[in-house]
Amino acid sequence: MEVKVKKTGNPKIVGVIFVICAVIFIIVGIATNYDLKGREKRCTESVTAEVVENIPLRSRTKSKHGYSYSTTYKPVFNFEYGGTSYRVESNVSRNPALFEVGEKTEIKVNPTAPEEIYVPADKTAKFIGTIFIAVGAVFLVAGILVILKVH
DSSP: OOOOOOOOSOTHHHHHHHHHHHHHHHHHHHHHHHHHHHHHHHOOEEEEEEEEEEEEEEEEEEETTEEEEEEEEEEEEEEEETTEEEEEEOSOOBSSOSSOTTOEEEEEEETTEEEEEEOTTOOHHHHHHHHHHHHHHHHHHHHHHHHHHOO
């Protein structure tokens, strides 16, 4: 007795979806690293800043058992530049908090726009950009292999 298997759909679509996802991940990773490099180039003046607050950011994700909550912390820096005091929030949050309230750290300030800062001690954005590029590369290879394997 012969069993016939009916093929449905186009299996190449899985490979195409992987490639599209790969391109998105790679673009986000490159944009994140590019923004960081630009900020690093623009922020050339070193100042000592004090961490005056760690703003808690709660997020909620749905799981099969309900919801789970997580909290990350965004540092707020106080510093003086050019005779003016500034209070600036970091654009990156993490868990655990990178700095303790009251801690002093070196930051770099954009001399033409002191509200723009670069925090050399915070490697979070670079790590995230690199992870996005790596995940994108894996998706790209997998997508190409799926496309090539399908006859």
